[in-house]
Amino acid sequence: TQLLEQSPQFLSIQEGENLTVYCNSSSVFSSLQWYRQEPGEGPVLLVTVVTGGEVKKLKRLTFQFGDARKDSSLHITAAQPGDTGLYLCAGILMEYGNKLVFGAGTILRVKS
Amino acid sequence: ETGVTQTPRHLVMGMTNKKSLKCEQHLGHNAMYWYKQSAKKPLELMFVYNFKEQTENNSVPSRFSPECPNSSHLFLHLHTLQPEDSALYLCASSQVPPGGYAKNIQYFGAGTRLSVL
Secondary structure, eight states: OOSSEEEOSEEEEETTOOEEEEEEOSSOEEEEEEEEEOTTSOOEEEEEEOSTTOEEEETTEEEEEOTTSSEEEEEESSOOGGGOEEEEEEEEEGGGTTEEEEOOOEEEEEEO | OOSEEEEOSEEEEOTTOEEEEEEEEOSOOSEEEEEEEOTTSOOEEEEEEETTEEEEEOSOOTTEEEEEEETTEEEEEEESOOGGGOEEEEEEEEOOOTTOOOOOSOEEOOOEEEEEO
């Protein structure tokens, strides 16, 4: 059982569609990060959320942190082929010694 | 360019070989990490170095041996690996706040794709 579950594992959509990916845990995060990893590259930080209920926007990407700080979502509006990649969430879990724990990721493929 | 450089980018080795992975960070950070990334699995933290001291070893087999000569360089020495060790090995760095320890906002290199035959 993973400490941090991401869903879906894989998502293939057409250009212009909207999508949401989820990150869930039974534990409370002191903070949570979203990364994007493109083929042949390492993960690159997109955003960090800290406060329960926080919403952050990065162009067409909207990140939300759950009120209880146990879950987060990433919503992409009007997806483009350049959004293709592996989306990873990573959270600092207080009950695990403030360790940074990663989910397995969501592979997103946007077809033109 | 994330400021973290890993070499080589690709490595193929036999089970009896000895090789080393290198990581260099140009961000002035004081903590460095090795991760293993396998398909469909979460990133696995292997080692953490904080101010050149190893502060974490997550039950990694002794065939993986880390070395951190200074806060900018990190090596992973490999010997007698197994085929199941084939994966992407990622190095990361971060800045540890004074008087504390936090593994957040990590900057990753592009990784070394390792294949063990």
